[in-house]
Structure formats: structure tokens, C-alpha cells
Amino acid sequence: MYALLNNYSIMFHCNITYFCISIIIMIDLIICSHVNNCSKDHFILKGMSSCNPLLTCDEIKNLTLIRKLNDEGNVKDIFLSKWKEYYVVLLKPKNLDYIEDFENGLNILKLLNGDNHIIKLVGYCDKLNIYVTEYQKNGDGRNILKLLSSNSTNDTIYKRVELCLNYVEILNYLHNSPIGQLVFCDSNDIVKLLSQLLIDNDFKLIMNDLDALPVIKSNETILCGCRQLTGNFIAPEQRETDHNCSNDYRTSGKGYNEKVDIWKVPDVCNYIIKSHEQYKVVIYYLFNIHKQCKNINFDQRPSAQELVDEYKYILRQLLTHDDL
Template sequence: MLGLSADNHHPLMLQRVTLGLVSLVAAFLTVTTFFRVELLHHLLWSNGPENNSSCPYGHFRLVGMKDCLSWLSCEMMQSEVTVMKLIGQGAVKQVFLAHWKGNKVALSRLAVSEFSNDFFHGLEMLKGLQSVYVVKLLGYCEDHTILTEYHRFGSLTNINSILEQEDHRSFNTWEVRFRLAIEYAMFLHFLHNSPLGPRVMCDSNDLGKTLSQYLLTADLHVVANDLDALPLVNRSAGLLVKCGARQLQGDFVSPEQLWPFGDDLPFSDDLMPPYDEKTDIWKIPDVTDFLLGQVEGSDVLRLHLFQLHRDCKRNLPQQRPSALRVVQTYKAVYTLLTQESELSGTYSGTSRDL
């Protein structure tokens, strides 16, 4: 019987060891990628706004406060809160900058009495959806007054002007901007599976209106703020929604939100078919495109998101992905591109520094 010589045996063993190491490294990278994707939600918020869930329901804690306090009563708001100036106004409410015990806070008041139901709907949503995704409620009064945490950067419409400021230019990266888009999608997933049932973000008939529903925090995170129009979807009861009683137009709203009977038949809310939360999915690509801006790496990111965003724009709502799938894909792409950036030495690291 012929045997292998030592010279022949050595290369064979070396090849086997090399293949084993390659398989081990590949498995390690696979596991690492999996855990990075799974933990991204926590990494995104590790340095973000303080999680409302750290306080019991009905309580709040602002930055710098050691203990949780109960929501302020009407009497406490009247005696302890000082209104400074008007900083915003919509159809439903006026928003004022105010002071409470050395803290800047936002005080909202009903602007027009005929929108009282919308105002109280927004209050109930604010109370019931308190979480890391929603602005902190500090107190309320039945005289149409709500007190919330103040965020000096204002709404997401200001993102470009904020990041173009000299103090924030180092954060004007695809990583930071994409994280904002991920958080926006995470809120929609939360909203579509909320403790108050599946809800639809109805105040979103154009890009500017949609962005105005969210605030940009000082540490560059996203929190939902305007919750005055969140109707409930209840499929088991055959309950779908309609975002208002007027005709919607334009490419930003989803096809099912458009009047389906053409110009020959005048618009009638009674004849307008209802729809579900997939209207929110249709709008995700436009919001994300705005948030990404035109920074280095954003075009590469758009290529990675092309297929997902095309699916979001399917004419048939049932063919669009869920908000969860959008979040999962966004996380996976974020992880992939940050790994590639780390390997090439171009990762900015700014999202870790916030």
C-alpha cells in the first residue's frame, strides 16, 4: 500500500486547517452581523432621548431630574408655568414657549373651539402612546391646555438648516441622517401596533405637513409630537379609515387616498372608499429621501434601498411591506454599510458620539 509522504501530507493538512478557519471566520461574521442588526434598536437610542418608560405611567422625568414626577395638575400648571411667547400655530392649537421650575417647556392651547374634539383626541393619544417614540407629556388641563417637553430645534422640517450650522456640521453624515429615517420608520411600526390599536398618521397629506408632525431633539433623534389625527383601524370589525372629509390630491398621498371616480362624479365623502395604515408605508420613501439629503454616501444608500422603496410604492396596498419589514431592512442596510465603512476606514462614528 502506498502511503502519503510527509511532503504531501503537510499541504493537505494546511489546506484543511485554512478551510476550517475560513468557515469559522465566516460563521463569526454572520453571527456578529445578526446581533448587530438585532441590537441596533437599542444602539440607536443608547444615547438618545430619555426613555419615557423609565417612569411609571402618568409620570415624567426631564433631563437633569433625579426622580419621576406625576403629570402636573391643572392647578399646578396655572401656578407654576409661565408662558413666554408664541412659537407655533396650526389649525387645532397654538404652541407657546413656557417656563416651569427653570425648564423650558411647550404649552399648547386650543386655537379654534370647533376643533375641540381633535384637541382632546390628540391628548388621549399623547397619554396612551407615551413611549420613547413620542414627546413627553408633562401635564394637561381640561380647559384645553397641554404641557409637553420643549425641543428647541423644532420639527423635522428644520433638519437641513440645523445640520448646516457650524456647530452641527460634523453630524451632517449619512449615518446620522439615516438613523433619523430609521427612527421615523420605527415610530410607524409602533403606531401600527400600538397599545391603543393600529393607528394611521392622517396629518400627512404632503411632505411638509408630515415632517411637521415630528420633533428633532437636541441630540438629533426623532419624536412624534402632533397626534391630533390618528384614527383606528379595526379589520376584525371591518373598520377602516378616511383622513378627513375633503378630497386629497397629489403624488405624495397614496393611490387609495385619491378620489377613484374621476372628474365626471363630484367628490363625496360618503362615496369615498376607506383605507388602512398602508397609506403610511407609501410615504416612507419620500420622507426618507428628504432626511438623507445630499451628503457623502447618501446616493449609495439610496441604491441599497431602491427595491424596498419601490415596494413601498406599490399601487395595491396589500403588496406594500409592513412598517416592521421597512425597519428590519433599514437596520440591515445600516449595519452592512457601517461595517463596510469601518473596514475601509471611512466610518464617521458621529452616531456614536451623540
């Protein structure tokens, strides 16, 4: 009888525990949903309980500047700042020759604000040419290998392939954004590309620098700048195109399209995974899709959505490996 009662007690305890865990998970989901669903003219930061209106010019003037975060780049100066008890980032033009790029980046951020693939807008002041975004303490994508190697528990080959998936999900969002098909232009080498991304608190990549994201209009092409591009990291059509920014390149077929982003995907993913000791385990799975990305004929390269689907499939396959 005692054993029977004890079993019932255990079952009751387990059911209560399961119920409590379920409630906690539901609460977390509600909070996460709330955090990610502020309207475009509001924001919420980690530790806040509700959405707050975007900071106004007066509020931005009263931010406490802590230190400068960047020395490189021609477009903007970036400062770690504080609003109330929250760390934020203040951005202002560095060189007025690039004010159009600065304003373009802010305008795109306003339009895309609220999506979890994009840095969160906290406020802006058009008359001062200043805007404010959330602060990500992990820094930009150039830190990714150092952060992975310093956290052996989190540094699995599965996690690294997840980061590859994370990157192509960003591309998929850009190529199918609500404001049109955007091309990730400011990415002519791996270091430059990674510097445009941030690593958030959940160790996911998010798009940070939106200054150079031209929109491909219907039946048109784009150029990533007006200077000749070189190097194997960029797509062949970028190297072969005359980067003369005359007005006819858009409609004459002398430019290129979003498939230049797809060409770079294998290099980005290999950079993330190749230093892991189990790198060779995933080479077999990645070979075919990465070969397609490197097709000289850009029309034969997969779309970003096809890459997302394939990477998700590969992750499911990796789950069947007991040693990963």
C-alpha cells in the same frame, strides 16, 4: 525588571480605567432606564433626578408664559413656558370648531405617554382644555436639514439613514400601538408631515402632533378627512377614494388602511438623505425596498416592521464602507 513593572502598571491602569468606564456606562444606562420608565401619571425632564407627578390644574395656571411658538395650524396655540427652572410647552385650543381634534390628541397622548417615540406629557387640565409637554429646543422636523448641515461632524450619510430608520420605527409603533392600529393622517405633503415630528436632544425624531391618528378597527378602513386629496405624495388609493364621510365607508371598503403611510416612506427618506454628498452610495441599497413601498397594490407594500428590518440591514452594510 523596570520594564516589566511598568507593563504591569500600564495593565493595572488600563484595567482600572476600563472598570471605571464600565461603571460609568452602567450608571448612565440605569439613569436612562429610570428617565424613560416613569409611570403614565408621572414625568421626568432633562436635569431632573426623579419622576414627578403630572402637573395639576393649579400648577399649570402658575406656569410662566414666555412666547408663542406657532402661527400656523387651526387646532391649537402653542406657547413656550417655564415650570420651576424647566422649559415646557403649553398647548390650548385655537379654534373651538376643532375642539374634538384637540381633545382627541390629548386623549391619545395620555394613553401612549411614556413611550420614547412619543412627545412626553408633563401635565393637563381637562376643565381648562390645556395640556403641557416637554420642550425640544431643536424644533420640528422641518429644521432637520438645516441642523444637519450646521453640524458637519454629525452629518454623515450613516446618520441620515439612521433618521430614516428612526421615522419608520415611529410608523411601526403607530401601526402596532397598544391602543390599536393608528394611521399618520396629518401628512399630505412632506412639509406638513415633518411639522408633526420633533427633533429631540439626541437628534432623533419623535411624534409630536397626535390630533389626527385614527384607529383602524377590525375589518374596517379609515379616511384621512372629509375632503378630496390630491398630489403624488399621497398614496393612489387616497387620491382615488371619494372622501365622503358617510358612516358606511369604514365597513364598505371605500376607505384605506395603514399602507398609505408606507407609500410616503421613500419620499421622506429621500428628503433626508438626498442633499448629502454621499447620497449615491446608499441608493443601491435602498432601491428595492423603496420600489416595494411604491407598489400601486397596497397589499404588496412592506409593513413598517419589514422596513425597520431592512433599514437596519442597510446600516450594517454601510458600516463595511471605510469611506463613510
